[in-house]
Amino acid sequence: MIAEQIAQTISSMPEPLRTLMTWVFSEAFIKAAVFPGALFSTVLGMFAVWYERKLLARVMLRVGPLHVGKVSGVLQLVADAVKFLAKERITPSGAIRPLFWTMPSAALILSLLLYAFLPFGAGWIIYPSEIGLLLFFAVLALSPVPILLAAYASGSKYPFIGLVRLALQLFGYEVPLFLALAGVVMMAGSFNIERIVQAQSVVPFVVPQVLGFLVFFIAALAESERVPFDIPTAESEIVFGWQTEYSGAHFVIIQLAAYEKTLALCFLGALLYLGGWHGPPIPFLPETVSAPFWVIVKALILFTVMVLIRGAYPRFTIDRVLDLGWRYLIPMALLNLLITGSLLYATRVLAA
Amino acid sequence: MADQAGPLWFLWDPFILYVILVLLAPDVFYIVSWLIAPSRPSRVKRMAFESGQAPIRSALSSFPLEYFPYVVIYIAYAVVAVLVFFSLLSVLEAGVTPLTLTLLAVAAVISVYAGSRLRVASGRRG
Numbered sequence: 313m314i315a316e317q318i319a320q321t322i323s324s325m326p327e328p329l330r331t332l333m334t335w336v337f338s339e340a341f342i343k344a345a346v347f348p349g350a351l352f353s354t355v356l357g358m359f360a361v362w363y364e365r366k367l368l369a370r371v372m373l374r375v376g377p378l379h380v381g382k383v384s385g386v387l388q389l390v391a392d393a394v395k396f397l398a399k400e401r402i403t404p405s406g407a408i409r410p411l412f413w414t415m416p417s418a419a420l421i422l423s424l425l426l427y428a429f430l431p432f433g434a435g436w437i438i439y440p441s442e443i444g445l446l447l448f449f450a451v452l453a454l455s456p457v458p459i460l461l462a463a464y465a466s467g468s469k470y471p472f473i474g475l476v477r478l479a480l481q482l483f484g485y486e487v488p489l490f491l492a493l494a495g496v497v498m499m500a501g502s503f504n505i506e507r508i509v510q511a512q513s514v515v516p517f518v519v520p521q522v523l524g525f526l527v528f529f530i531a532a533l534a535e536s537e538r539v540p541f542d543i544p545t546a547e548s549e550i551v552f553g554w555q556t557e558y559s560g561a562h563f564v565i566i567q568l569a570a571y572e573k574t575l576a577l578c579f580l581g582a583l584l585y586l587g588g589w590h591g592p593p594i595p596f597l598p599e600t601v602s603a604p605f606w607v608i609v610k611a612l613i614l615f616t617v618m619v620l621i622r623g624a625y626p627r628f629t630i631d632r633v634l635d636l637g638w639r640y641l642i643p644m645a646l647l648n649l650l651i652t653g654s655l656l657y658a659t660r661v662l663a664a
Numbered sequence: 665m666a667d668q669a670g671p672l673w674f675l676w677d678p679f680i681l682y683v684i685l686v687l688l689a690p691d692v693f694y695i696v697s698w699l700i701a702p703s704r705p706s707r708v709k710r711m712a713f714e715s716g717q718a719p720i721r722s723a724l725s726s727f728p729l730e731y732f733p734y735v736v737i738y739i740a741y742a743v744v745a746v747l748v749f750f751s752l753l754s755v756l757e758a759g760v761t762p763l764t765l766t767l768l769a770v771a772a773v774i775s776v777y778a779g780s781r782l783r784v785a786s787g788r789r790g
Binding site: 335338339344349350403404421425428438466483501503556564638647650654 | 679687694700707731741755780
């Protein structure tokens with residue numbers, strides 16, 4: 313009814329306005345600018361920072377942000393962003409200027425691009441594709457490059473130490489991440505994330521692939537440099553790691569890029585392992601609304617676990633990080649693949 | 665909607681529109697910052713941060729060599745990842761066959777053996 317009213321109002325408008333309003337209410341604009349797109353991902357990124365600070369404060373028996381904004385300091389993040397944007401952007405004298413200035417933007421662009429390949433319900437996707445998971449992984453595999461270049465371009469010693477740690481860590485955890493995702497693809501028989509979610513309508517893949525889910529979650533923690541894998545930015549030993557020389561707007565952009573990447577990985581985990589938009593139906597809500605609701609709830613549960621891990625664990629040293637990645641996660645991921653393959657083969661033989 | 669075929673057709677494609685918005689996202693931050701941030705650079709501010717000391721020599725000097733073996737392992741496992749990818753494609757094409765199962769079993773056994781054998785010398789853990 314509301315949609316019909318809107319359509320009537322639009323068709324009664326004069327010409328340039330009518331085209332504009334048709335565009336604003338078109339599928340393209342709503343998908344790209346509002347729901348799975350720009351507005352949603354940036355607002356969600358800011359919400360995640362606030363949520364993490366609040367929850368982490370509760371873990372540490374503090375109250376966290378309190379005064380800015382009426383309820384529990386919800387506007388603290390806006391105040392922080394304005395404060396950072398009002399700070400001077402300093403370029404160190406040893407920096408490679410073009411790289412130093414462009415790489416934070418490149419990191420944010422790559423992190424936001426991840427959302428184009430994530431479905432939030434049947435049809436709720438910006439770029440539907442048969443190889444959606446491969447495209448997601450391709451963008452994810454590119455995302456360390458701007459960060460490494462940013463650290464290299466700083467021309468300073470602390471960022472260089474962070475750069476070496478970051479390179480060892482990120483490339484060490486990309487292989488297990490890919491091997492874990494391979495198990496899901498094998499079980500669902502498709503690279504299309506929507507199909508993978510449909511294949512979980514009875515049992516979410518976390519049940520037959522416990523090992524794969526563990527590997528995915530640990531590798532996602534390491535890929536997004538969260539505690540206990542925050543050795544590249546370890547703020548109590550190497551100042552702020554690879555981000556040391558970045559100030560003002562650069563710093564906000566780098567932080568936002570990191571949170572967008574973390575959340576994109578949480579959404580991927582919710583879609584591939586926790587059953588995506590399959591959940592108990594909610595009364596009075598249509599499928600188009602309840603599907604994204606369940607995806608967001610499941611992703612936020614994963615994010616909550618990440619924050620609780622940050623509250624509970626100390627930082628791993630670099631040799632432990634590398635040991636875990638190369639000596640435990642990769643064999644676990646390959647064993648998971650073998651178990652998945654055997655399960656599929658057994659069901660096929662029994663069915664024949 | 666006749667406008668979808670006009671010169672602005674790309675505005676009606678969700679992906680292209682999203683890429684345009686994503687490319688604009690960092691610029692918003694820089695424009696706001698350019699409007700409200702001060703810019704008074706000085707020699708001391710532009711020094712690399714070393715806790716108040718003036719930096720000595722180039723920053724790109726030392727590279728810890730004790731983790732170099734991991735770089736070698738990375739190259740080995742990149743090949744394994746390619747093997748897994750192609751066996752994945754074959755599974756999508758023809759289902760799980762005894763051959764793919766054997767390949768995966770060999771890869772799993774080798775990686776478990778390598779994981780139990782591999783120790784990289786490090787001062788902390790001996």
